[in-house]
Amino acid sequence: MMDEDFAQGTSLLHHIDSRIKIVVAFFLVGIIAVTDNFTVIALALAVSLVLLTVARLPVTLVAKRLVAANSFIFFLWLTLPLTYGGELVYQTSLFSISHEGIILSALITLKTNTIVLTIIALLATSTIASLGHALEGLRLPGRLCFLLLFSYRYIFVIHQEYLRLSRAAKMRCFQPATNIHTYKTVAYLFGMTLVKSYNRGARIHQAMLLRGFNGHLIPLTSHRMNRNDIVFLFMGLTASAALVFLHFT
Amino acid sequence: MLELRNVSYTYPQAKSPILHNLSFCVENEHAGIIGPNGCGKTTLLHLMVGLLKPTEGELFFQGEPVTTKLDMYNLRRQVGFLFQSSDDQLFSPTVIEDVAFGPLNLGFAPAEARAIAENTLKNLGLTGFEDRITHKLSGGEKKLVALATILAMRPKILLLDEPTNNLDPKTTSRLIEILQNLELRQVIISHDWDFLSHTTTTLYKIDHGHIHKCEEGHIHVHRHIHKAGDHPHVHNLK
Numbered sequence: 001m002m003d004e005d006f007a008q009g010t011s012l013l014h015h016i017d018s019r020i021k022i023v024v025a026f027f028l029v030g031i032i033a034v035t036d037n038f039t040v041i042a043l044a045l046a047v048s049l050v051l052l053t054v055a056r057l058p059v060t061l062v063a064k065r066l067v068a069a070n071s072f073i074f075f076l077w078l079t080l081p082l083t084y085g086g087e088l089v090y091q092t093s094l095f096s097i098s099h100e101g102i103i104l105s106a107l108i109t110l111k112t113n114t115i116v117l118t119i120i121a122l123l124a125t126s127t128i129a130s131l132g133h134a135l136e137g138l139r140l141p142g143r144l145c146f147l148l149l150f151s152y153r154y155i156f157v158i159h160q161e162y163l164r165l166s167r168a169a170k171m172r173c174f175q176p177a178t179n180i181h182t183y184k185t186v187a188y189l190f191g192m193t194l195v196k197s198y199n200r201g202a203r204i205h206q207a208m209l210l211r212g213f214n215g216h217l218i219p220l221t222s223h224r225m226n227r228n229d230i231v232f233l234f235m236g237l238t239a240s241a242a243l244v245f246l247h248f249t
Numbered sequence: 250m251l252e253l254r255n256v257s258y259t260y261p262q263a264k265s266p267i268l269h270n271l272s273f274c275v276e277n278e279h280a281g282i283i284g285p286n287g288c289g290k291t292t293l294l295h296l297m298v299g300l301l302k303p304t305e306g307e308l309f310f311q312g313e314p315v316t317t318k319l320d321m322y323n324l325r326r327q328v329g330f331l332f333q334s335s336d337d338q339l340f341s342p343t344v345i346e347d348v349a350f351g352p353l354n355l356g357f358a359p360a361e362a363r364a365i366a367e368n369t370l371k372n373l374g375l376t377g378f379e380d381r382i383t384h385k386l387s388g389g390e391k392k393l394v395a396l397a398t399i400l401a402m403r404p405k406i407l408l409l410d411e412p413t414n415n416l417d418p419k420t421t422s423r424l425i426e427i428l429q430n431l432e433l434r435q436v437i438i439s440h441d442w443d444f445l446s447h448t449t450t451t452l453y454k455i456d457h458g459h460i461h462k463c464e465e466g467h468i469h470v471h472r473h474i475h476k477a478g479d480h481p482h483v484h485n486l487k
Contacts, residue, residue: 084260127342128342128344129341129346130345145362149342150340152342153340153341153342153383153384154340156384157336157384200336200337203332203334203337204337204340204474206300206337206340207332207337207338207340208340208350209300209325210300210325210328210329210330211325211350211351211354211373211398212300212322212325212326212351212352212354212355212402213350213354213398218354219359220345220346220349220353220359220362220363221359
């Protein structure tokens with residue numbers, strides 16, 4: 001669960017300041033999300049493929065992520081062409097396939113894959129920790145950044161705690177069924193996980209206070225912007241601007 | 250140096266105090282504290298670092314009462330506290346970030362903090378752990394790294410809450426060696442008599458809300474035969 005598969009690397013993209021990557025990703029993904037112009041999306045896809053090549057990520061792992069994303073898209077293809085309506089390209093007494101439905105499905109498929117690839121190339125090449133600090137550097141509220149960093153650190157622990165409780169239930173022959181006893185037990189499990197997580201949160205806060213925490217996380221590795229960062233920012237923004245321009249013409 | 254004077258503590262919604270008119274001072278010694286579960290050992294340590302406020306009585310540090318936030322900050326930068334559960338203590342993604350967290354808070358520059366952290370890890374024989382992911386460490390490794398996060402702040406007093414819980418004999422003896430070589434005052438809560446006999450010079454017992462110094466000579470190392478090979482065992486206490 002949530003191994004930072006792509007974060008370790010030595011490519012140019014891995015060395016770019018996370019703040020810059022977040023800004024570029026924000027614009028690129030924003031444009032891809034709102035446009036319905038196939039040329040714009042195709043160009044954005046090309047940009048994301050270039051980024052991916054620069055990041056030198058393992059192809060099979062990237063493909064696996066794409067398969068995961070496209071498994072949701074698969075269901076769109078099952079329903080949208082049949083239900084969207086409009087000009088029909090194929091018709092039987094049972095069902096009909098619409099032209100607009102196919103176009104829309106294709107659009108969504110292209111958009112999703114482009115966005116996933118862009119995010120893998122730009123954001124997954126940073127560790128969550130460095131993204132958290134970068135967001136703080138971009139003046140996002142400190143609390144939100146804490147929330148990101150600590151969720152990442154403790155989601156495993158909370159999950160393990162839940163598994164421990166559910167194992168304990170299983171060891172006493174608990175078998176889920178559709179009855180009040182099951183609902184009650186599951187509610188207890190969730191409730192107990194919540195209480196435990198809350199208590200753990202309180203203890204972690206204590207541990208931080210004892211080590212001189214005063215509400216501000218100081219990053220250990222401070223990244224200084226260098227020429228590569230500036231050039232990358234310029235290129236990223238230019239590409240975004242070009243896509244916007246294309247969208248409106 | 251660190252002293253609780255006539256302190257009582259009652260947990261909210263509890264009928265009777267868990268600690269009652271208790272005085273305890275960390276002298277120039279390695280103190281062990283024993284007592285049954287739920288007798289207030291952890292509560293005592295929490296009172297000593299201000300995580301809990303005494304219902305009655307006062308906390309003194311270096312002869313001065315601890316009243317303001319600044320007093321508390323000064324106390325906490327010199328008193329280290331090793332929690333029972335290392336998962337509560339290690340919250341950064343990587344080991345080096347966690348160990349450097351304290352020094353950074355003390356105002357060291359990132360490069361200095363990193364150097365301190367690396368040095369601390371080296372002293373504990375944890376070189377090479379810098380970029381390990383904290384939640385993927387084993388229980389014993391977590392405990393030693395948690396100790397490193399505290400020692401990196403160079404405290405004068407070290408409080409340890411059941412440090413040998415869930416440690417295997419090998420890690421326990423490694424911990425014993427580390428603690429024996431640390432030149433700072435220590436207060437150790439434990440149920441492990443063997444461990445206490447190796448790491449402490451004075452033993453205190455908490456009983457019905459009071460603390461007593463145990464008579465001298467009760468802690469000792471002796472030679473004996475283990476009935477079950479070298480398996481961990483409990484000594485007959487009486």
